[in-house]
Amino acid sequence: MRLLVATDAWHPQVNGVVRSLEHMAEAGPHLGCTPTLLTPRAFRSVPLPFYPEIRLSLVTARGVAARWPDLAPTHVHIATEGPIGLATRRVCLARGQPFTTSYHTRFPEYLAARAPVPPAWSYAWLRRFHGAASGTMVSTPSLERELAGRGFSNLMRWTRGVDTELFRPRDEPVAALAGLPRPLFLFVGRLAVEKNVAAFLSLDLPGTKVVVGDGPDRARLEALAPAARFLGTRTGEDLARIYAACDAFVFPSLTDTFGIVLLEALACGLPVAAYPVTGPLDVVGGTGAGVLDADLRAAALASLAIPREACRQEALRYTWAESARQFYANIETAHAQAGVPRPVRRFGRAPLGVGAEPLTRTDPRS
Structure with missing residues (x-):
């Protein structure tokens, strides 16, 4: 299988889409696939x-x-609905090339939070975009x-999935957390309005609220909760140590489709407090x-009684x-059901771009 993965989400972004694609890349050669x-x-780009x-x-x-x-893909997966995803979708339809898609992000809710656009x-629009695919992958x-x-x-x-070797229980001091009143309630994620971080920061909780991440809403959130400890973006061992050093993980999002951070927290032995919505309900x-x-404060306080070993397990x-x-099996199944590609039309040449890159694990976060 020569798989082309078209994605508008890639470094320097640090999010669940990028992490997922990195891990799929790492596993590809072991499953008989050459991904690009x-x-x-x-x-x-701008x-x-x-x-x-x-x-x-x-x-x-x-x-x-x-x-x-040059790419000569036998299979195509479109990971996002942005410009690259749209362009690749159009080429596939013109060539009669079957393709799969994945639904990662609740764009209707994200857009409605910023503009008066009815979900x-x-x-x-999303139904039309994904409706042309032989299969659309969802996480839960x-x-x-x-x-x-x-x-x-x-x-x-x-x-x-989650890297349980990196994200594991530890008994190591974290300088950034030294001396903070306990319990330590942690949030990890992008600091943007759709993540609903303000709901976490507004809770009346004992101890200290710890925030890991960055984004366009950071200045507003820091002003909202001056007593909280904002640590900025942390990755790799640094992030794993912070998870393990805290007492509970609070996930206030109402719009995530999964939430890989939930698994990272659990792998470090950290109990989760969240709203009963898609993502937390499944994980x-x-x-x-x-x-x-629905009372996030009550959830945060109750989570402190959960044994850390239960979270790890x-x-x-x-x-x-x-x-x-699952990922590669879905692609094979959808492609087989769709039949053989049938060329329909050809596009002219365009001067844009410098070519594609191999889908290999190149993680500047580590």
């Missing part, structure tokens, strides 16, 4: 307003089609049910490794190896 990644690095770490590629379908002979409009049962209820079809399950609900409650159920097995 088409990212914003292959094209001229920073997204308010999110400079996100680059919008100046790409057309002709720009992608010009690379097709129903955005969902209609509750998300699958929700999208099916909105008219999405050909849904396939693709779970996520934590009914496991005894966290508390889900729950995280061990999730592996990147199983995630990769």
